[in-house]
Amino acid sequence: MKKLFALVLTFLVLVLFGSGNVTYAKQGKIKVAFLYIGPHNDGGWSQAHDEGRIYLQKHLPYVITSYSESVPEGAPCEKVVRDYIHKGYKVIFGTSFGFMNCLYNVAKDYPNVIFEHCSGYKTRKNMGTYFGRMYQVDYLAGLVAGMTTKSNYIGFVAPFPIPEVVREIDSFTIGAREVNPKVTVHVIWTNSWFNPVKERSAAETFIANGADIIVSGCDSPASIEAAKKAGIHAIAYDRDIHNMFPKTVLTSRAWNWGVYYVKVLKEVHNGTWKSERYWGGLDTGIVKLGKFGDTVPEKVKAYVLKKEKEIKEGKFKIFEGPIYNQHGKLMVKKGQELPDKDKLSLQWFVKGVVGSIPR
Amino acid sequence: MLYFEKRQSVPQRFKVVIPIISLLIGLIIGAIAVAIVGINPLDVYGGILSNAFGSWYAFSETLVAATPLILITAGLIVVFKMNIWNIGAYGQYIMGAIFSSYFALFASNGLSKPIMLSVMVTASMVGGAIWALIPTLLKIFWEVNEVITTLLLNYIALYILKFLMYGPWKNPTSYGFPLSKTFPQNAILPILFNGTRLTIGIIFALIAVLIIWFLIKKSKFGYEIRVIGDNPLAARYAGISVNRDIIIGMAISGALAGLAGMTEVSGIVHYLQVKIGADYGYTAIIVAWIAYLDPLVTILASTLFGGLASGGYSLQITMRVSYGIVGLIESITLFSLVGAQIFLNYKLRWKNGSS
CATH class of the missing domain: 3.40.50.2300 (Response regulator)
Structure with missing residues (x-):
């Protein structure tokens, strides 16, 4: 018994001292x-x-x-x-x-x-x-989808019914219907950020119902793969994955956090950092539209890039009235813009969305 | 050829030697795996140890993780000794958290802290016990296998929790995110030592262990459950009310799992959400086995596990190893610890000649 105890103790000591060579940051x-x-x-x-x-x-x-x-x-x-x-x-x-x-x-x-x-x-x-402000990119992606869909049926694979996602679906739909009022955007909730099985089956449901564009709002590429398999198009989320799906993906709604991280650390370094609620748009580079797919026509690209420029310069606002909800009720009056605080707690779908927000 | 022979009696020292040897074997296999991906295994193990036990703060975090494990395991031991397999601690934990949160969220006005916390403790134990009694009654009256029913009730509990979080209990100011309101001050378990997250939950856990120890070792009930575990038929002939003991055992087991859920939401998280660490309910099953179904050894085994879990997260920071590697070492170690238990009851023999 004593021998065994000594053995274990030796082992522990060895291990504890053996671990002293972990390297830490350099000074300053x-x-x-x-x-x-x-x-x-x-x-x-x-x-x-x-x-x-x-x-x-x-x-x-x-x-x-x-x-x-x-x-x-x-x-x-x-x-x-x-x-x-x-x-x-x-x-x-x-x-x-x-x-x-x-x-x-x-x-x-x-x-x-x-x-x-x-x-x-x-x-x-x-x-x-x-x-x-990913919704700005969603709007641009909506333009691409609205101008390229033939069946006018678009499926949106959505994670949670939280304002962030509702905002994405709404602005995407505003974009799609601006260029093609016949479009309807259909929503299925997966209730998960990352669930390849549910995302794939949601996409397959849309495809079976005649969708020719699948929009992924979730974090796995499963719904994009389903679109590729069915020979239709898709719009990606999170990162620009044009290289992986050059024919399937029309464009990506991509995050670009690096520019913000550099901004924060510069401020920390200079001693000017202050707590704030940062919500940067296309003009800051924190969100961006990915590369266009190989099949996207030049005139679509030109129109989308023109709109992107207008948003960056503040000349065009996506949530500017008149905006109607799903049931045809006027929610934002002409000439007014939905204020940020309402965008942040958005819980209604715009006209053209088919689906509901569970309560 | 090699074959296993059942031991007539288990020498006491084997209970100490076998787990230590199997732990070492597990660590060696883990070390080989780590070395293959090009990391020095001594660094990894040293990292886990110092991150779990190397300072008072690290040790306090280990105990934070050990608290729910001790509570759940103490309860599981009671039913496991009767060969009743409660796989439902996960769901009982969630129901305990839900029942106690109800009072924290909707009935906390004007109550003093001791009264409020007593209400929550009671509610959590009732909630966990109810969830454990459903499969127990199904077993007793219709002989439905409790392994399946307790397991399936885990999912039902999880979906009840999800329903509450996405629906009626959602905090209206959480921008649509599935969280409850933060608990009021009188519904939060007091911290034992400043600068740590260790609450009086750990004292609940130690008291529970003492009570279970007394029940099993010193009471008539403890004697009965051992007889039931050895031979339920004989127990029945001896005039033991087997069904009554199973009901009592499952109620205790569910109540303690429910209490564990309460200590976590009231002591650590301070609000209700979908992720409240209910996985402890599965880990506790393994802990119970490694502890030989002995309530006192549970404290040691739970602390070891708490250390592995909490040290593992820190290892990512110090060593830059992926979380997968930490999980791999944990699983290999567990496997060899549980697997080696066959040598407790059997010995390996070599037989010459044909068979």
Whole structure:
């Protein structure tokens, strides 16, 4: 028994001392940590953030970045964040809505650490939020779809009935119907950000009902693959995946977080960072329209790029009235624009959407 | 040829030696896997150890993860000893969280903290027990296999939780996201040590273990459940009310899983959401086995597991290994720990000649 105890003890000591060679950051650099909800190479949401992290690492020599992937939203998140802080990390990016309360709780205990939370709504003096006006890109994608559909039936594979997604469906539909009033956009909820099986079967349902364009609002490429198999078109989300599906994908609605991460770290470096609710549009580069598919006609490209320029210059506003809801009720009067606070809590579909928002 | 021979009696020292050896074997296999992807295994194991036990803060986080495990495992032991397989701790945990959250969200006005928390503790135990009694009654009256029913009720509990989170219990100011309102102050378990997240939930867990230990080792009920586990028919002939004992056992098991759900939402998360760590309900099944269904060993085994889980997340930070590697080591270690238990009751023999 004693011998065994000694053996185990020796093992533990060996292990503890053997681990002393972990390398830490060099002096004078700002340590930045990223939390991902999925694997860093998930091909979607988390990978888009990781590409932003790599962009940041390349562009600012004075930062050192690290990340934790597949971080659960519940109890373990706080431990991960506190671990980073104990190891000297000064800026924490939480890249999923579910990290909100975790960051909010930890931020209270560490006023000298800067917290940036993606897509949430709780802020502190040392905790800001950031997001992009993806709805502007959705509108442009809607134009492409409206001008290229032949069956006038478009299927939108949607994750959760939250305002962010409702906004995407609405602005996409506004775009599609601006150029083609016959279009209807049909919605199926998967109730998951990442569920290839449900996304594929939603796409197949649309295809069986005559859809010739599938829009993915989820994080896996499953619905795009279903479209490819059926020989129809699709519009991608999260990242520009034109290279993977040059014929199927008409265009992608892509995140480009790197520009924002560089902006934040420059401000931190200069001591000018302030907590804010950042919601950047096409003009900032945080969201962008991906490459056009091989089959998209030149005149469509030209029209979409013209509209993109107008949005960037502030000449064109997507949620400007008159806008009617699904049931034909006037929701935004002519000459008025839906204010940001209403965009952020949007819970109704515009005219032309077929589907409902569960309550 | 090689064959297994049943041991007449299990030497006491084997109960210590076999798990240690199998742990080491598991770690060695894990080390080979880690080395193949080009990482020094000593760094990885050292990382897990120091991230789980290396400082007071790390250790407190290990105990945070161990708290629900101890509670659930203590309850599972009672039914496992009767050879009743409650796979439903996952759902019982969720029901405990839902029942206690109801009071935190809708009936907390004006109650003092001790009263409020007592109400929530009671509600969670009632909720978990109800969820465990449904399959128990099905088993007793219609002989429906409890493995299947307890497992399926897990999904039903999860969908009830999802329904509440997307529907009636959703916080109106959460911009449509599926979260409840934050619990009021009087519905939050007090912290034991400042600077940690360790709540008095761990004390609930230790008290539960003591009660279960007393029940199993010192009470008539404990004697009866051992007889039922060895031979239910003999138990019946001996005049033991087998059905009554199964009902009591499942109620205890469900109640403790429900309490674990309460300590998590009230002590750690502070609101209700879809992800509240109900997976502890599955992990606890393995912990119960590794602890030889002994309530006191449960504390040790749960702490070990809590450490593996909490150290594993930190390992990503210090070592830059992917989360998959951590999960791989955990699974290999578990497999060898549980698998090696065959050597407790059987010995390997070599027989010469033909057979």
